[in-house]
Amino acid sequence: MPLPTVAIIGRPNVGKSTLFNRLVGKRLALVDDMPGVTRDRREGEAQLLGCAFRVIDTAGFEDEDPASLPGRMRVQTESAVREADVALFLVDARAGVTPLDEEIARWLRSAGTPVVLAANKAEGRAGEAGVIEAMALGLGEPVPISAEHGEGVGDLSEALQPWIDLPEEEAEDEDEDSPDAPLKLAIVGRPNAGKSTLINKLLGENRLLTGPEAGITRDSIAVPWEWQAADGTARAVRLIDTAGMRKKAKVQDKLEKLSVADALRAVDFAEVVVLLLDATKGLEVQDLKIADRVLQEGRALILALNKWDVAEDASRLFNGVKAALDEGLAQVKGVPLLTVSAATGKGLDTLMQVAFETRDAWSRRITTGQLNRWFERAIEANPPPAPGGKRIKPRYVTQNKTRPPSFVLFGTRVDMLPVSYQRYLINSLRREFDFGAVPVRLTMRAPRNPFDRDREQRG
Structure with missing residues (x-):
């Protein structure tokens, strides 16, 4: 059964993202003193009073032209409220009720979604008047809270309980190595490359905010989805949209630095990027x-080369990018290069197919027997060098982990193997076991020479 949903709504800078982070127990949403930090709606799971529910952090509700960026943000917020089981309307107790708060209250009364009213920043005497003032909004008695300090969260839980009171089911441990586990797929790139547009096209809805302005996305937004493969099977995916990453020297704004750091954390969370x-x-x-x-x-x-439908001299462009990749990413040859159009949907099914195949390679485990049969052939075809006349004796190799595939080579003086020979072994591993262009790591493990240690102690 899907979890009940709570959408946090309010004008800019009343503390919606701070409350969201408090409820989910993690610092997921970006928080700053500047209004309008949140633009897309972010989702997370929360537990209160033994109840599990989904909570949505929405953009600040503003009265702007629907075609403008704030206007498009408002459309996203209204959509989140309509889909929610209950709206959590947040006002600033210290600032008191504003005309925009009154407009939001009027809209909520007509929206048909149940509403719980909370007055944030109510700690101390400074917020008392604002709490009383909020009663005039006609949405019931406000719950005084402090999202920053965690005060009043218990009272807020009780106010929400009629709409979230479903027993929390025991979560089963998800086997990330299982091919049926959701694919964690992050979309990254420079600003205005079309990341949010691509995800919206995959989802078949305007789930993420898009537009001609560069840098609209600030938070990394994860969206659950099911991809219908060509064979008719539904494959679970967790799509992760990220902020555009510019050159470090150009990133001066504090908020953009936070956004880029958030995007880099999203890369760490992903399986395929x-x-x-x-x-x-x-x-x-x-x-x-x-x-x-x-x-x-x-x-x-x-x-993925996006906007392929409007690219000029396509063949020359593709070959040029491929050559530049081979030169610029010398550590991994043959990274998949696809052509797509987020606007038309061209190439997106191929992109998803390749993403699942790439994850399969990234998660592949090789038996020790297979590894050592390959190892014997590789050593025989190209014996290791003897730097300084010292013979290197590789003994055997084993895989110590997957995701990415990682191997350990044991033997005498293997820590002296030149980088070029290590690269030979890694490339041979790739070809033999069809790892493609996923990162493959090889660690050398040589036993210490007790005679060398004795000489060190005597010296």
Whole structure:
């Protein structure tokens, strides 16, 4: 049974994201003193009084032209409230009731969604007058709370209980290695590459805020979804939209720094990362830096050229980007490069198919027997060098983890193997076991020489 949903609504800067973080028990939403930080609606799971529910943090409700950015944000907020089981209307007790609060209250009364009114920042005497004033909104007695300090959350839980009172079911441990587990797919890239548009196209709805303005997305937003594969099976996906990542030197604004840090955390959370490129701008140095960061974190990487429907001289562009990738990402050859159009949907099914195949490779485990048969052939075909006349004796190799595939090579003096020979072994591993372009890690483990240790002690 789906969890009941609580949508937090209110004008900008009343503390909605702070309350959201308090309810979910994690610092998921970006918080800043500047109004209007939240733009897309963010979801999380909360537990109060033994009840589990889904909570939605919405953008600040503003009275603006529907075509403007604040106007489009308001449309997202209204949609979240209509879908919710209960709306949690937050006002600022210290600022008192404003005309915009009164407008929101009028809209809520006509929306048909049950409403719980809460007066935030009510700690101390400074908020007492605002709590009393909020009663005039006609939405019942306000619950005084302090989202920042956690005061009044128990009273808020009791006020919400009629709409969230479903027994919390025991959560089963999700086996992340299972091919049936949801694919955690993050979409990253420079600002205005079309990340939110692509996710909206996959979902078939305007779930994320989009527009011509660069940098609309600030929080990393995770959205559950099911992809219908060509064979008719439904595959669970967790789509993660992220803020655009510009060159570090250009990121001066505090809020943009928070957004970029949030996007990098989303990469750590993901299994497969799609780096979305703007086909009208080609490949830039910043794209290679983002790709390198993804690979350093051990995530599986796919590159997608977006806006392919309006790209000029497509064949030359594709070959140029591919050549630049081979040169710029020397540590991993053959990263999948796909062409898509978030506007028309072209290539998106192929993108999802490749994403699942890439995760399969990223999660692959090889038996020790298979590994050592490969290992014997690789050593025989290309014996290790003897730097300084010291013979290196590789003994055996084993896989110590997956996601990404990681291996340990044991033997005498294997820690002296040149980087070029290590790269030979990794590339041979890729070919033999069809790892494709996912990161493969190889660690050398050589036993310490007791005679060397004795000499060190005598010295």
